[in-house]
Amino acid sequence: MIGDFMQNPRYNLQQIQTVCMAVASAYMFWKGLSVITNSPSPLVVVLSGSMEPAMHRGDVLLLWNRSKLKIGDIVVYQIKDKAIPIVHRVLRLHKSATKELVLTKGDNNPIDDLGLYARGQRYIERSHIDGAVCAILPFVGYVTILISDYPWMRTVLLPG
Amino acid sequence: MPINRSSTADMKKHTDFEVIKYYRKLYERNYYYEDVYLVITFTALAIAALTSWYDYDKGFQNAKTVTTIGVSLFFIVYGLSMVWNMTYNKNLLFYGQSKDEQIWVRTSTKKYTPVYEMEITFLRGNNKKTIKEKIPFGNIFTESGSIAVKHFQSWLQSLRKDE
Numbered sequence: 138m139i140g141d142f143m144q145n146p147r148y149n150l151q152q153i154q155t156v157c158m159a160v161a162s163a164y165m166f167w168k169g170l171s172v173i174t175n176s177p178s179p180l181v182v183v184l185s186g187s188m189e190p191a192m193h194r195g196d197v198l199l200l201w202n203r204s205k206l207k208i209g210d211i212v213v214y215q216i217k218d219k220a221i222p223i224v225h226r227v228l229r230l231h232k233s234a235t236k237e238l239v240l241t242k243g244d245n246n247p248i249d250d251l252g253l254y255a256r257g258q259r260y261i262e263r264s265h266i267d268g269a270v271c272a273i274l275p276f277v278g279y280v281t282i283l284i285s286d287y288p289w290m291r292t293v294l295l296p297g
Numbered sequence: 298m299p300i301n302r303s304s305t306a307d308m309k310k311h312t313d314f315e316v317i318k319y320y321r322k323l324y325e326r327n328y329y330y331e332d333v334y335l336v337i338t339f340t341a342l343a344i345a346a347l348t349s350w351y352d353y354d355k356g357f358q359n360a361k362t363v364t365t366i367g368v369s370l371f372f373i374v375y376g377l378s379m380v381w382n383m384t385y386n387k388n389l390l391f392y393g394q395s396k397d398e399q400i401w402v403r404t405s406t407k408k409y410t411p412v413y414e415m416e417i418t419f420l421r422g423n424n425k426k427t428i429k430e431k432i433p434f435g436n437i438f439t440e441s442g443s444i445a446v447k448h449f450q451s452w453l454q455s456l457r458k459d460e
Binding site: 154161 | 331335
């Protein structure tokens with residue numbers, strides 16, 4: 138294999154460079170967007186219907202994490218030891234000297250999110266919030282939903 | 298091997314190969330422009346890799362400053378690579394040197410036009426001369442789809458005589 142590579146090293150390096158630059162450019166664009174929005178994950182896909190009719194499964198949300206939170210904002214937050222972030226609305230805000238505490242609720246849920254938080258946790262903290270929703274792209278992320286609901290599609294779609 | 302005569306891209310690729318073969322006999326090929334481009338792009342890739350590793354190691358919030366610098370540097374270096382490519386590597390097929398002369402050979406075709414265009418620049422001391430010539434692919438390839446090598450090489454030689 139090394140022998141084949143060394144037969145035309147410049148051509149082979151150019152091929153490697155082309156593929157790697159495509160991946161690196163996409164990754165650095167993502168990181169740049171993260172830094173600008175101050176959110177570790179500036180684009181998220183809505184996976185459940187708990188925020189209908191404001192947003193639906195498959196909608197892609199753009200987050201902004203540089204502004205002060207207010208009641209009514211739709212935020213994305215992470216619960217400790219849970220892999221999937223949650224998109225719900227701010228129901229209550231409490232500010233102490235050192236912390237900002239937030240209670241959230243899905244528009245389409247009958248009760249607040251207390252049952253979703255970690256055991257003993259009555260509020261989420263500002264640091265758990267990835268950002269507030271500032272833009273919605275409807276249905277763009279539906280492929281993610283299909284791959285999640287039908288794992289066989291991962292085999293079909295991703296190699297393509 | 299017969300070439301697809303209805304594909305301009307295919308005919309250009311094979312003609313480029315013959316042009317390189319011809320000029321390699323007259324000049325020593327120099328890969329300076331391609332090598333600089335590779336160095337710049339692999340530098341950008343190294344910046345991306347280091348930024349990615351640091352971000353993964355320290356977490357998003359702790360690595361924000363380094364990530365900002367890394368992303369900025371990456372796009373600056375990427376921009377430099379595009380400027381270099383467009384300025385020096387555009388259509389460049391062959392760059393070579395002999396004892397007293399340098400040569401740059403650039404080739405191109407226009408969409409849907411089966412004509413091979415060449416721009417050859419000679420530099421001898423401070424004396425620079427550029428020749429631009431075109432030849433239809435019909436004058437390079439035979440009916441069976443192979444290159445009429447001797448005829449094509451005579452044409453290339455005639456460009457030299459125009460100097």
